[in-house]
Amino acid sequence: MLKIAVPNKGALAEAASLMLTEAGYRQRRNSKDLVILDPENDVEFFYLRPRDIAIYVGEGTLDVGITGRDLLLDSGADAAESMTLGFGASTFRFAGPIGALKTVDDLQGLRIATSYEGIVGGYLAERGITADVVRLDGAVESSIRLGVADAIADVVETGSTLRQADLEVFGEPILSSEAVMITSANAEESAGFEVFKRRLDSVIVARTYIMMDYDISVDQVERAVELTPGIESPTVSPLHREGWVAVRSMVPRDAAQKIMDELYGLGARGILVTDILACRI
Numbered sequence: 020m021l022k023i024a025v026p027n028k029g030a031l032a033e034a035a036s037l038m039l040t041e042a043g044y045r046q047r048r049n050s051k052d053l054v055i056l057d058p059e060n061d062v063e064f065f066y067l068r069p070r071d072i073a074i075y076v077g078e079g080t081l082d083v084g085i086t087g088r089d090l091l092l093d094s095g096a097d098a099a100e101s102m103t104l105g106f107g108a109s110t111f112r113f114a115g116p117i118g119a120l121k122t123v124d125d126l127q128g129l130r131i132a133t134s135y136e137g138i139v140g141g142y143l144a145e146r147g148i149t150a151d152v153v154r155l156d157g158a159v160e161s162s163i164r165l166g167v168a169d170a171i172a173d174v175v176e177t178g179s180t181l182r183q184a185d186l187e188v189f190g191e192p193i194l195s196s197e198a199v200m201i202t203s204a205n206a207e208e209s210a211g212f213e214v215f216k217r218r219l220d221s222v223i224v225a226r227t228y229i230m231m232d233y234d235i236s237v238d239q240v241e242r243a244v245e246l247t248p249g250i251e252s253p254t255v256s257p258l259h260r261e262g263w264v265a266v267r268s269m270v271p272r273d274a275a276q277k278i279m280d281e282l283y284g285l286g287a288r289g290i291l292v293t294d295i296l297a298c299r300i
C-alpha cells in the first residue's frame with residue numbers, strides 16, 4: 020500500500036487535499052484526523068506538518084509527500100522533487116527596514132531571523148558571508164521591530180505582510196518555491212506509485228486545459244486547427260450542413276478567450292468551451 024504524506028495545516032493543506040479529492044482519493048472530513056485509509060485505491064494518507072514531510076519521505080518511512088520546495092530544501096532530507104503541482108507559489112527573500120539594506124553583502128555581521136535556517140545558512144556560506152542566523156518559528160517580520168534581528172529571510176507571496184511591518188525586500192530572490200510531490204529513493208518501485216503520479220498529473224491537465232468545440236467551413240479548417248492543435252490531434256467530424264465540419268480540441272485555459280476571438284475571425288461559429296472534469300492523457 021502506497022503511503023502518502025499530506026500537509027495537515029498551513030498554506031498548502033487545503034489545496035493539497037482538494038487536489039487529492041479531484042484525483043479520486045478519499046480525504047479526511049475532520050481536520051483532527053491524522054491518518055486516512057483508502058482501501059479502494061490501495062493508499063494511506065498521513066496528515067503531517069509540512070515541515071516534517073520531507074523527513075518522513077527522506078527516511079523512506081513514507082513513499083510520497085506533498086510539501087513546498089523551500090521546506091524540502093531547508094530540511095536537507097534525502098527526498099527528491101518529482102513533480103510540481105501548480106499551487107502554493109511563493110518566493111523566499113531577504114528583507115529589511117526600508118532603505119537600510121541594498122545587497123546580500125550588506126548582511127555581513129548582522130543578525131538574520133528566519134524559519135528556514137538550512138536555506139539561509141547554505142546561501143550565506145556559498146557567498147562567504149558571516150552572519151548570525153536567528154531561528155524563529157513564525158511571524159518573522161516582527162523580529163526586527165522587536166529587536167532580535169537586523170534583517171529577515173522569509174516566504175513572500177503578495178508582499179502584504181512585509182509592507183505591514185514596514186520592511187522591503189533586497190537582493191535577488193533566494194529561491195522560487197511551489198507545492199511539489201516528493202518521493203523517497205525507492206518510491207518508484209512501490210505498488211501504486213505510477214497510478215498515483217498519473218492521477219495527479221491528470222488533475223493538472225484537467226485544470227490547465229478546457230475543451231473547445233466549434234463549427235467551421237471546410238476551406239478554413241486547416242487554419243483553424245493550427246490555432247487549436249490539441250494534445251494529440253483535434254477531432255474533425257462531418258456536419259449535416261454541406262461544406263462545414265465540427266472541431267473538438269483541448270486548449271490551454273489561459274489562451275481560450277484569445278483563441279475564440281481568432282476562430283471567430285476565421286468564420287467559426289458555435290464556439291463552446293467546457294471544463295474537463297477528469298482525464299488521462
Ligand SMILES: Nc1ncnc2c1ncn2[C@@H]1O[C@H](COP(=O)(O)OP(=O)(O)OP(=O)(O)O)[C@@H](O)[C@H]1O
Nearest residue numbers: 028029030031069087090107108109157174176196
Ligand atoms: N502566503 C504563504 N504563506 C506561507 N507559506 C506559503 C504561502 N504561500 C505558499 N506557501 C508555502 O507553504 C509552505 C509553508 O507551510 P506552513 O505550514 O509553514 O505554512 P504556514 O502558513 O506558514 O503555516 P504555519 O504558519 O501554521 O506553520 C511553504 O512551502 C511556503 O512556501
Ligand SMILES: O=P(O)(O)OC[C@H]1O[C@H](OP(=O)(O)OP(=O)(O)O)[C@H](O)[C@@H]1O
Nearest residue numbers: 157158159174175176177178179180181
Ligand atoms: O507575502 P504575503 O502574502 O504576505 O505572505 C507571506 C507571509 O505569509 C506567511 O506567514 P504565515 O501567515 O504563515 O504566518 P507565520 O509567519 O506565523 O508562519 C509567511 O511566513 C509570510 O509571513
Ligand SMILES: [Mg+2]
Nearest residue numbers: 029156157158
Ligand atoms: Mg507560516
